[in-house]
Amino acid sequence: MKSTMLLSLLKIKTTYGNFPETVRDITADSRETHEEAVFAAIKGQQTDGLNFVEDVIKRGCRFIIADRYVDLPSDVGLMVVKDPSKTAALFAEYIYDFPHESQTMIGVTGTNGKTTVSTMIHNLSMALGKKSAYLGTNGFMINDVHMVSANTTPETTRLHKRIKEAHENDTEVFTMEVSSHGLKLGRTFGIDFDIAIFTNLTQDHLDFHNSMEEYGHIKGLLFSQLGQDVKKHKYVVLNNDDEWSLVYKDMTPFETISYGMDSTADFYPSDIKGSLEGFNFTLNTPEGSFEVNSPFVGEYNIQNLMCAVISEWLQGYDIEHILSAVPEMKAVDGRLEVLDPTLPINIIIDFAHTPDALRKVINTVKPFVKGRLICLIGMTGERDSSKGAEMGEIATQADYAVFTPDNPANDDPNMLVKLLEEGAAHDNYVSYTDREEGIIHAVNKAEPGDTIILACKGREPYQIMENYVKVPHRDDLIALDAAYRKYRSEEYVDSDSKI
Numbered sequence: 001m002k003s004t005m006l007l008s009l010l011k012i013k014t015t016y017g018n019f020p021e022t023v024r025d026i027t028a029d030s031r032e033t034h035e036e037a038v039f040a041a042i043k044g045q046q047t048d049g050l051n052f053v054e055d056v057i058k059r060g061c062r063f064i065i066a067d068r069y070v071d072l073p074s075d076v077g078l079m080v081v082k083d084p085s086k087t088a089a090l091f092a093e094y095i096y097d098f099p100h101e102s103q104t105m106i107g108v109t110g111t112n113g114k115t116t117v118s119t120m121i122h123n124l125s126m127a128l129g130k131k132s133a134y135l136g137t138n139g140f141m142i143n144d145v146h147m148v149s150a151n152t153t154p155e156t157t158r159l160h161k162r163i164k165e166a167h168e169n170d171t172e173v174f175t176m177e178v179s180s181h182g183l184k185l186g187r188t189f190g191i192d193f194d195i196a197i198f199t200n201l202t203q204d205h206l207d208f209h210n211s212m213e214e215y216g217h218i219k220g221l222l223f224s225q226l227g228q229d230v231k232k233h234k235y236v237v238l239n240n241d242d243e244w245s246l247v248y249k250d251m252t253p254f255e256t257i258s259y260g261m262d263s264t265a266d267f268y269p270s271d272i273k274g275s276l277e278g279f280n281f282t283l284n285t286p287e288g289s290f291e292v293n294s295p296f297v298g299e300y301n302i303q304n305l306m307c308a309v310i311s312e313w314l315q316g317y318d319i320e321h322i323l324s325a326v327p328e329m330k331a332v333d334g335r336l337e338v339l340d341p342t343l344p345i346n347i348i349i350d351f352a353h354t355p356d357a358l359r360k361v362i363n364t365v366k367p368f369v370k371g372r373l374i375c376l377i378g379m380t381g382e383r384d385s386s387k388g389a390e391m392g393e394i395a396t397q398a399d400y401a402v403f404t405p406d407n408p409a410n411d412d413p414n415m416l417v418k419l420l421e422e423g424a425a426h427d428n429y430v431s432y433t434d435r436e437e438g439i440i441h442a443v444n445k446a447e448p449g450d451t452i453i454l455a456c457k458g459r460e461p462y463q464i465m466e467n468y469v470k471v472p473h474r475d476d477l478i479a480l481d482a483a484y485r486k487y488r489s490e491e492y493v494d495s496d497s498k499i
Helices: 003-007 049-058 084-095 114-127 156-168 180-184 212-219 244-251 299-314 319-328 355-368 385-395 413-421 435-445 475-487
Strands: 014-016 025-027 037-040 063-066 077-080 104-109 132-136 139-142 145-147 173-177 195-198 235-239 255-259 268-275 278-285 288-294 337-339 346-349 373-380 400-406 429-431 451-454 462-464 470-472
Touching: 003 084, 025 084, 025 156, 037 049, 037 084, 049 063, 063 084, 084 156, 104 114, 114 132, 114 173, 114 299, 114 319, 132 156, 139 156, 156 173, 180 212, 195 244, 195 299, 212 244, 235 244, 235 299, 244 255, 255 299, 268 299, 278 299, 278 319, 288 299, 288 319, 299 319, 299 355, 337 475, 346 475, 355 373, 355 385, 355 451, 373 385, 373 413, 373 435, 385 400, 385 413, 400 413, 400 435, 413 429, 429 435, 435 451, 435 475, 451 475
Parallel strands: 025 037, 037 063, 063 077, 104 173, 104 195, 132 173, 195 235, 235 255, 346 451, 373 400, 373 451, 400 429
Antiparallel strands: 014 077, 132 139, 139 145, 268 278, 278 288, 337 346, 462 470
16 A cells, blocks of 8 residues: 555645655554554553654654654654544555455444354354354454454454454454444444444443443444445344433434344244253244244343344344254353353353343342352452442342452452442352452352352453453363362362363
């Protein structure tokens, strides 16, 4: 891509120095720059890209985008613009030759369910014979190949690069989680979504947004940014049980399809029967009623599955054909996931870290508990502390609760567990400032027939500790290690499943 072409894309800018004749890459990460890359010096919450400009130049980069002037060598081109992030997204589309155009782009937003819905769509797409990509909390996947991703919705240049990688692997559908952070910070600029899905909106991220009203309207950007060109076939999938859907349907000119738990929705279930092995139900649709054998547990996973089915139906697949693939789908990692069903206790891990999500998990599991229900939850550091007491109250709907920190960062772990204790509805709980110790205690406390819910982290592979250091941590591996030592001490072997 010629630099003169990129420079011509913006009417308002100021340029200094000399730009390279051509470039083939763009990044906001100074460590990824090279002679043929554009560096977008984006100012974030914790760092300013211009702080790394010397390192970028040492790596050979000669094209820099920034929001203000800095003195640079004359052989380096500096382009000063109002919004480097938005400019970077624009440049990325041109440099990578609009890779989203060859793929069906699906964006999933909401407080809870983004990962589950996106992963279900990814798995269904592959089951239907398509090459598929997924991007979100659980990382980046091209078909079955898994890669780590640092953010639910990555910084804009990295996001465009992921879409390019998927395109180069001939993927037909790209499904991604779209977080409120990503929308507010403009990380999805330039992405032309074909299907936009809304799961729900409940309290979360009020440390980042000023109010629930702002949080809700930021989520709505996904729908309003679908554009006005009705010659394009685009669709909006909305949760009929959430009042915010009434707002979102008015933000787009495109057709809306609703799903929900009663007959006022376009897609809704009936005759629901379930266990911890899965739920069966009748799916009622505009094309008739169909029996569904689902390996997923809980009514909210019925809603998540409906989203996935609708997304495939909107791409032209027959509903009966879609549903034939559902029984073979795997559980979504860390989402209401039952660990090793051969153990005499049930250990369930889930990412639930909001009051609404935790309440749904407990209500889903309770009917199938034979003994006691033990619930372990964590309070996240440097986040919205107002939900702490409510989380503690919900956790004590179990027979026994364990309170721990969750990614404490620079907050005092003692303070975090006290926030949970403030809401406890009974005294049958214990607090640990070390999450691993809390998990081991929960397993040792359990007796055959009991069920343990380990909430808030799912399979997240780290704890964020002081000074934002990421320390390796896995709830599932810690719990299984403790359970095997307790119940299979003679046959336990120190293997790859142990940290």
